[in-house]
Amino acid sequence: MSNPYQDAGVDVESGYKISKFIKKNTNDNSNIGNFGGIYEIPTGFKQPVLVSGNDGVGTKLLLTTELKKWDTIGIDCVAMCVNDILAQGAIPQYFLDYISTGKTDEKIEEILKGIIEGCQQAQITLDGGETAEMPGVYEAKDYDIAGFAVGISEKKDLLKKSNLKTGDVLIGLTSSGLHSNGFSLVRKIFFEDNNFTVESYLKEMPEKRLGELLLTPTKIYVQDIVPLLEQHLIKGMSHITGGGFYENIPRMLPEKAAAEINVDIWPQMKIFDILQKYGQLELADMYHIFNMGIGMVLAVSPEDEIAVLEQLNRHETIAYTIGEVVSNKEEKLILKGEKL
Numbered sequence: 049m050s051n052p053y054q055d056a057g058v059d060v061e062s063g064y065k066i067s068k069f070i071k072k073n074t075n076d077n078s079n080i081g082n083f084g085g086i087y088e089i090p091t092g093f094k095q096p097v098l099v100s101g102n103d104g105v106g107t108k109l110l111l112t113t114e115l116k117k118w119d120t121i122g123i124d125c126v127a128m129c130v131n132d133i134l135a136q137g138a139i140p141q142y143f144l145d146y147i148s149t150g151k152t153d154e155k156i157e158e159i160l161k162g163i164i165e166g167c168q169q170a171q172i173t174l175d176g177g178e179t180a181e182m183p184g185v186y187e188a189k190d191y192d193i194a195g196f197a198v199g200i201s202e203k204k205d206l207l208k209k210s211n212l213k214t215g216d217v218l219i220g221l222t223s224s225g226l227h228s229n230g231f232s233l234v235r236k237i238f239f240e241d242n243n244f245t246v247e248s249y250l251k252e253m254p255e256k257r258l259g260e261l262l263l264t265p266t267k268i269y270v271q272d273i274v275p276l277l278e279q280h281l282i283k284g285m286s287h288i289t290g291g292g293f294y295e296n297i298p299r300m301l302p303e304k305a306a307a308e309i310n311v312d313i314w315p316q317m318k319i320f321d322i323l324q325k326y327g328q329l330e331l332a333d334m335y336h337i338f339n340m341g342i343g344m345v346l347a348v349s350p351e352d353e354i355a356v357l358e359q360l361n362r363h364e365t366i367a368y369t370i371g372e373v374v375s376n377k378e379e380k381l382i383l384k385g386e387k388l
Contacts, residue, residue, distance in 0.1 A: 122162025138199030
């Protein structure tokens, strides 16, 4: 007996297979396959506030199809959501994914492997999701991915601009690379302007294919930052995503305050030097677009600086004091250093 829906190009069995795959590969899977995810607010909160965020991975996902490597892009999707929630001062609790594609095939399980890994790194529950097969909207090989996450905080503990004051110290946490921003420009520089392919090896970084270097997943900061939030050591936080330093750092600052940052403090990552070289970009433009090796910036009181650095750098050096909050009515970000 034929199936009219399947004849139209939709695999009606694929959703069942995906649910089985997730249940097999996660510990807490009681909600998978239901009509909605269920979340019980933890006890002990006096005035709990839920903080939600949703995001995607931009055109970075195009590289996964070209390289036929889909197992890390799910980490990126989780990271982009939970890092934003952290920046509000909330502790991430659960995540839902949405994947749309022209054909449900082997790439979906690979994407889900990354999502599951990202949730494990973020110490959150994968509480559900949706995989939509949409022939006619997407070609069989094409897909898009988005995520939605929720965190929780006591209302009084949410990070507010008014918490910051002149003299507060800015601590930068290193990134894993480009993360998931600026890839329309990255792809133009490497694949259009300089005729590289995802299979190319750059002489500056010959250890991996270019596509693999660019697919380095976004760092998830939950395990680094949550203990600091629980100890009330953070006054403000910026997740350095699209728009780089100039757009994101001012988002945590009060009026008439600026962030003064010395760009010589932290080690420069090769990938940004290479991008600047092949793109013939001004260094100032790089800080307008990319994270430049710093994925999160924390504002802390001067008396807490050492304690925060010691905790963050306990196992390896990932954090540096990169600047301070200063009084300035005209500018919100002041970059200095010999590199400039």
